[in-house]
Amino acid sequence: MNIIYSEFYNVDVKNQKIESKEIPDDFQQYISKLIESVTSNTRTRQYKTRSNTTEVINCINTMLLDVINNTHENFSRTHEFIISIVNRLLRCELEAQEQIKGTGNTVLVGSLIISLVEMDIEDKQSYMCIISKVDNNGFIDITDLKRRQGFSSEEFRIWRSTVISFEIEEDMLILDDIYVYLDRSVSYWCNTFLEIDEKINDEVNTDLAFKSVHTALARSLKTNAPTDYTILKNHLITYMRRDVLIDYDEMINSMLDEYVPYQVEADKLAKLKSNLLNLPASKGFEKQFNSIPKRIKSRMRSVYKVSQGITLKIDFNAENIDEMISSENGHDGHHYLKIRVEDEQTYRSFIRNRN
Known part of the structure; x- marks a missing residue:
């Protein structure tokens, strides 16, 4: 498995903004562990696309084609597509929060990690896009006993994850499977954000x-x-x-x-x-x-x-x-x-x- 490209964002529903975080070298190990955990998770559901032209699916498809054809312009195009995906999630979470505001509940706070991965499969050219929302509720810093936002480098709690796999067949990029993990029942992740339906x-x-x-x-x-x-x-x-x-x-x-x-x-x-x-x-x-x-x-x-x-x-x-x-x-x-x-x-x- 080769991680081609990753980006990390804090999705701030309360302040209605997204915040990109540069990924340092020593954080790559965390992302590798996260991807391994997500791709090996068997507690998932299989989904299908409504259309290849829906926003998220189209962005992923184009990003992978750019990688295959080396037209990503040093990943600047990839970055723009990922921003589109993250902004869509923010809009969907704002809508979801509006719908549940009378219940006293809130959309779970978390960080979004999007990774493009090339798979090591014999006789196949395969790729995956992995979209994961992880818990970043915070911790107490023992140096000053102040609460800070973040998560454990050894353990992580995954709120949501989606693995979308593709294969090259006759020089065409074909969407193969979509697997989704949810830690609880929420409709917006699949229905309005990803626009996919259960198989x-x-x-x-x-x-x-x-x-x-x-x-x-x-x-x-x-x-x-x-x-x-x-x-x-x-x-x-x-x-x-x-x-x-x-x-x-x-x-x-x-x-x-x-x-x-x-x-x-x-x-x-x-x-x-x-x-x-x-x-x-x-x-x-x-x-x-x-x-x-x-x-x-x-x-x-x-x-x-x-x-x-x-x-x-x-x-x-x-x-x-x-x-x-x-x-x-x-x-x-x-x-x-x-x-x-x-x-x-x-x-x-x-x-x-x-x-």
């Missing part, structure tokens, strides 16, 4: 992810570890019924990392987790998508036969279902369900104390 929409991702995980849980647990199946199914539904940006790996980790099983062995649970983490690749859904709760509402209810004339209906959207209901063996040899009741009328309907 697989949120409804399809929600359907595939839920169905794939639920099927894997059922196959592994439903028969031999029904308690674990019920609890983990509820965790899945509770997580996906929220209208939020889903980070798939994070969801699986939150479901299983601290989970203490009731019936399934630890080694089988570890194998299940490994299988779940491989589902996006095998089932064709993405690791990042916005959950669409309405797509799983029909799957959020199960009916259990208790005894003759009595059934138990569970809506799988309750928090901590494992603390709400449990089964017990009675001294009389019968099995019983113990349910925590929060509705007073329901509780009073089953009082059997005659006092």
Whole structure:
């Protein structure tokens, strides 16, 4: 991988300006680490362009053609195109800030790094443009205990990143793939700034992810570890019924990392987790998508036969279902369900104390 050219900007929404920062030699290592982190990130979504003539895509295409044809005029033309991209981001963030001003929230403060990269791929001439917004919220300088703007040279938090890859085919520069990482759900980055659309929409991702995980849980647990199946199914539904940006790996980790099983062995649970983490690749859904709760509402209810004339209906959207209901063996040899009741009328309907 060869970094052809990079520029660094502070995007100041509060003061409505952009500020270019010259990149010193010792900062190149930071950019190399950033690019390595961004390009190796698998928690991304794949996108497609609306048109090759949209502003950002057209700027990137022209910059790379200048590099290939050596017409960048010592990168002065490249600089002008990058300024156009950064100014567009500022405009989009100002619009986004205006839309959310009544909520008390603000657009995340950050610095923008844009890099052009030539890839080392055998028998292929490939290039990438990487656009990353990184956290620069600041730090306390221990020399004078004053707050300054900046970030760690060893670690960085990436708010947003986009990797746009190109290949040379028959002497033509062809856009190959676009991958986007978002640390949270925001629409302006893809919709108004980059003007790109997801290849697989949120409804399809929600359907595939839920169905794939639920099927894997059922196959592994439903028969031999029904308690674990019920609890983990509820965790899945509770997580996906929220209208939020889903980070798939994070969801699986939150479901299983601290989970203490009731019936399934630890080694089988570890194998299940490994299988779940491989589902996006095998089932064709993405690791990042916005959950669409309405797509799983029909799957959020199960009916259990208790005894003759009595059934138990569970809506799988309750928090901590494992603390709400449990089964017990009675001294009389019968099995019983113990349910925590929060509705007073329901509780009073089953009082059997005659006092």
